[in-house]
Amino acid sequence: MERKVKVAAVSYLNTRPLLYGFRNHPVMEMIDLSTDYPSKIAQQLIDGEVDVALVPVATIPKMKEYHIISDYCIGAEGPVASVCLFSEVPLNEIKRIYLDYQSRTSVALLKLLVKEYWKLDVTFIETSGQYQENIKGTDAGLVIGDRALEQRKISPFIYDLAEHWTRFTSSPFVFAAWIANKSLPGEFIQQFNDANSIGVKNILPVVAENPYEIYDLTTYYTRDISYPFTPAKRQGMQKFLSYLQQG
Numbered sequence: 001m002e003r004k005v006k007v008a009a010v011s012y013l014n015t016r017p018l019l020y021g022f023r024n025h026p027v028m029e030m031i032d033l034s035t036d037y038p039s040k041i042a043q044q045l046i047d048g049e050v051d052v053a054l055v056p057v058a059t060i061p062k063m064k065e066y067h068i069i070s071d072y073c074i075g076a077e078g079p080v081a082s083v084c085l086f087s088e089v090p091l092n093e094i095k096r097i098y099l100d101y102q103s104r105t106s107v108a109l110l111k112l113l114v115k116e117y118w119k120l121d122v123t124f125i126e127t128s129g130q131y132q133e134n135i136k137g138t139d140a141g142l143v144i145g146d147r148a149l150e151q152r153k154i155s156p157f158i159y160d161l162a163e164h165w166t167r168f169t170s171s172p173f174v175f176a177a178w179i180a181n182k183s184l185p186g187e188f189i190q191q192f193n194d195a196n197s198i199g200v201k202n203i204l205p206v207v208a209e210n211p212y213e214i215y216d217l218t219t220y221y222t223r224d225i226s227y228p229f230t231p232a233k234r235q236g237m238q239k240f241l242s243y244l245q246q247g
């Protein structure tokens with residue numbers, strides 16, 4: 001290819017294994033890599049500022065053209081640890097929920113669980129900057145990513161969205177997938193996939209490179225997050241997308 005492929009990845013700890021894979025693979029020469037929070041890179045992919053991004057799957061219905069290009073994703077087969085509803089009171093006492101402006105998938109998943117599974121009567125509040133300090137009394141908050149791992153130390157009630165999705169549907173869940181907004185050469189896709197697999201197979205050095213006191217990253221990378229985009233995860237994603245379609 002004459003020009004480098006512009007790739008945007010999520011800037012949270014959950015992508016460190018995937019980024020490690022790029023750094024240790026010749027595909028790095030073929031890409032221009034940037035990182036940002038999920039809702040930001042979703043907009044970059046929709047606007048054509050990048051060619052490939054690890055975007056929230058809830059973005060898929062908004063795309064004119066999309067290609068899922070990898071066998072790896074940010075998924076979970078049970079609790080994911082970093083996507084939770086945090087609260088000072090139990091679920092049935094919550095009155096309002098702050099939504100995370102950095103998220104697309106988890107906001108949609110939360111609304112789905114509130115309506116179809118927990119059947120709560122709550123008001124949602126949009127955010128655009130720091131809001132975690134507002135999580136108190138009967139005001140709860142959805143928090144994703146590294147900030148969620150921090151919030152686990154603060155909030156007494158923690159409702160893990162991937163865990164509750166799995167209980168509700170018996171399916172695994174996919175938060176984000178590598179999606180291209182145009183068709184890319186098969187050779188590139190193969191190299192890209194290969195690089196991802198290197199990261200996922202090398203969790204030990206990834207953890208060694210990323211000292212983190214707040215949460216055990218080996219647990220996070222091997223038990224909580226599940227990277228392989230398996231047929232069961234594809235089915236789980238389709239189930240989620242069809243819920244979104246029903247509105």
Ligand SMILES: C=C(O[C@@H]1C=C(C(=O)O)C=C[C@H]1O)C(=O)O
Nearest residue numbers: 038056082103104105106145175
């Ligand atoms: C598991 C996570 O998945 C993330 C959740 C996303 C979302 O809610 O839109 C998008 C990308 C993923 O990084 C997390 O960030 O903690």
